[in-house]
Amino acid sequence: MAQLTSRREDYSKWYNEIIIKANLAETSNVRGCMIIKPYGFAIWEKIQNILNKKFKNTGHDNIYFPLFIPKSLFSKEACHIDGFSQECAVVTHYRLKKKDNNIIIDPEAKLEEELIVRPTSETIIWHTYRRWIKSYRDLPILINQWANIIRWEMHTRLFLRTSECLWQEGHTAHTNKKEAVCEAKQMLNIYTNFIENYMAIPVIQGVKTAIERFAGAEETYCIEAIMQNGKALQIGTSHFLGQNFSKAFNVKFTNNKGYQEYVWGTSWGISTRLIGALIMIHSDDKGLVLPPKLAPIQTVIIPIFKNEEQLKRITKIVSNIKNILKENNISVFYDDRNIYTPGWKFNEYELKGVPIRINIGIKDLEKGMVEIVRRDNLNKQFVNYNYIGKIIPELLTIIQKNLFKKALERRNNFITKVDDYNEFKKILNEKGGFILAHWDGTSETEKKIKLDTKTTIRCIPLKKSKEKGKCIYSGKPSNQRVFFAKAY
RNA sequence: CGGGGUGUAGCGUAGUCCGGUUAUCGCGCCUGGUUUGGGACCAGGAAAUCGUAGGUUCAAAUCCUACCACCCCGACCA
Numbered sequence: 001m002a003q004l005t006s007r008r009e010d011y012s013k014w015y016n017e018i019i020i021k022a023n024l025a026e027t028s029n030v031r032g033c034m035i036i037k038p039y040g041f042a043i044w045e046k047i048q049n050i051l052n053k054k055f056k057n058t059g060h061d062n063i064y065f066p067l068f069i070p071k072s073l074f075s076k077e078a079c080h081i082d083g084f085s086q087e088c089a090v091v092t093h094y095r096l097k098k099k100d101n102n103i104i105i106d107p108e109a110k111l112e113e114e115l116i117v118r119p120t121s122e123t124i125i126w127h128t129y130r131r132w133i134k135s136y137r138d139l140p141i142l143i144n145q146w147a148n149i150i151r152w153e154m155h156t157r158l159f160l161r162t163s164e165c166l167w168q169e170g171h172t173a174h175t176n177k178k179e180a181v182c183e184a185k186q187m188l189n190i191y192t193n194f195i196e197n198y199m200a201i202p203v204i205q206g207v208k209t210a211i212e213r214f215a216g217a218e219e220t221y222c223i224e225a226i227m228q229n230g231k232a233l234q235i236g237t238s239h240f241l242g243q244n245f246s247k248a249f250n251v252k253f254t255n256n257k258g259y260q261e262y263v264w265g266t267s268w269g270i271s272t273r274l275i276g277a278l279i280m281i282h283s284d285d286k287g288l289v290l291p292p293k294l295a296p297i298q299t300v301i302i303p304i305f306k307n308e309e310q311l312k313r314i315t316k317i318v319s320n321i322k323n324i325l326k327e328n329n330i331s332v333f334y335d336d337r338n339i340y341t342p343g344w345k346f347n348e349y350e351l352k353g354v355p356i357r358i359n360i361g362i363k364d365l366e367k368g369m370v371e372i373v374r375r376d377n378l379n380k381q382f383v384n385y386n387y388i389g390k391i392i393p394e395l396l397t398i399i400q401k402n403l404f405k406k407a408l409e410r411r412n413n414f415i416t417k418v419d420d421y422n423e424f425k426k427i428l429n430e431k432g433g434f435i436l437a438h439w440d441g442t443s444e445t446e447k448k449i450k451l452d453t454k455t456t457i458r459c460i461p462l463k464k465s466k467e468k469g470k471c472i473y474s475g476k477p478s479n480q481r482v483f484f485a486k487a488y
Numbered sequence: 489c490g491g492g493g494u495g496u497a498g499c500g501u502a503g504u505c506c507g508g509u510u511a512u513c514g515c516g517c518c519u520g521g522u523u524u525g526g527g528a529c530c531a532g533g534a535a536a537u538c539g540u541a542g543g544u545u546c547a548a549a550u551c552c553u554a555c556c557a558c559c560c561c562g563a564c565c566a
């Protein structure tokens with residue numbers, strides 16, 4: 001198998017090759033849509049399982065709404081239309097027919113009202129909330145759905161941006177502002193906790209500026225990460241919707257004093273984009289590197305043998321090792337195929353990012369040892385196989401921590417404080433990453449910087465370091481630094 | 489959606505300008521054998537409606553038209 005393109009050579013190519021060669025996903029012949037393969041989908045399932053538990057632990061129930069949204073419903077919230085109308089797939093007909101040996105759309109089967117394929121479900125959900133919510137006793141409503149959405153993106157990239165994407169969207173309704181804001185922040189914290197502790201990706205929490213805010217939200221909370229090439233990626237959002245959707249869909253409740261009030265809302269989501277971030281953050285020129293908590297296979301065992309008899313002897317020991325690992329809830333795959341050489345397998349599992357590889361040959365067998373190789377730093381050590389039940393779990397924990405530590409160091413190196421606009425441009429071009437700079441708080445300045453440098457304000461950090469300064473562009477006074485970066 | 493490029497076996501390609509036998513080579517795949525501690529070797533074999541649909545021609549991978557998909561650069565965006 002050919003060598004992987006290195007990150008330095010061509011970062012985009014490296015990224016695409018990892019996805020294809022590690023068997024995560026492939027492009028389909030549908031524009032911008034990908035086929036997620038078993039190994040890639042297994043990662044998504046892990047993400048789903050862990051987050052699903054966290055959502056349920058905080059009182060959320062799963063539901064399912066239709067894929068289609070009638071056009072009239074979709075058009076009710078003005079900002080929302082502005083934000084999404086440019087990228088909607090629309091169903092206009094419901095029947096095909098044969099004509100001259102071709103299949104054509106039956107012109108007689110035109111829909112009375114067109115259906116929008118959901119780019120997100122706020123509209124249909126708030127339309128439904130109108131029926132569900134009458135009294136303060138009906139609130140809060142805390143629901144989530146795992147679904148697919150369609151956004152007709154101009155420029156797609158496997159996992160990072162696809163026309164169809166799998167995600168989770170939470171939609172909650174509350175009696176008051178405080179509770180809704182609390183919910184939005186709570187979900188941002190759940191995402192942060194998951195992404196840092198399971199995906200081993202350090203993030204920055206913040207709020208979006210008015211320009212970058214979700215269409216229809218009052219406040220968009222977000223988490224941002226920086227990739228190895230210095231580009232930023234938004235990897236999760238949580239929106240405080242205020243009363244925008246309740247007003248657009250006329251969703252009111254009677255409060256405990258008998259008065260009518262509009263409902264307060266939130267929505268929040270993460271998508272298969274997380275897998276894109278996972279690949280970009282940890283992987284190296286040998287291939288994928290997966291954090292143990294999300295790896296579909298945590299350990300792989302490679303036997304090294306010269307004949308059937310030797311393989312039998314190794315397999316006998318391996319079956320013990322497999323049992324020990326299973327008792328410790330560690331997933332294990334024993335690759336005893338003899339069509340590939342050990343060397344081929346070493347490369348294969350490094351490409352696939354399996355956190356720990358265990359090599360067992362006849363030489364080791366005689367010494368009662370196995371060789372353990374870490375994927376994160378490729379270090380090797382020999383271990384007596386009586387200690388495997390102790391060492392492997394410890395090592396997985398260490399790898400998990402080490403991946404986060406490495407990512408954190410890289411992230412911190414990518415944060416540069418800048419106070420001069422020329423310096424700002426210089427850092428952007430030479431180093432990339434996040435730039436912490438003062439901003440006067442106006443959309444006008446934000447737009448000008450974007451036009452000039454293709455850089456956006458990724459977020460206004462939640463952890464406020466109150467510091468007076470002057471806007472990097474306009475020189476006007478500023479109370480806080482914000483994160484600028486070029487983004488995916 | 490604007491500018492540029494690409495599409496030939498699962499992947500990477502030669503051939504396309506200048507139409508002419510059976511479409512080239514490598515990897516992969518299948519069979520048999522020898523191998524097996526960092527991507528093994530030998531021998532044999534299978535696999536292509538040349539992106540799709542029309543057109544020009546005695547003849548199209550090659551020329552023309554339309555469409556589709558992908559890649560790069562912009563604009564849009566999770």
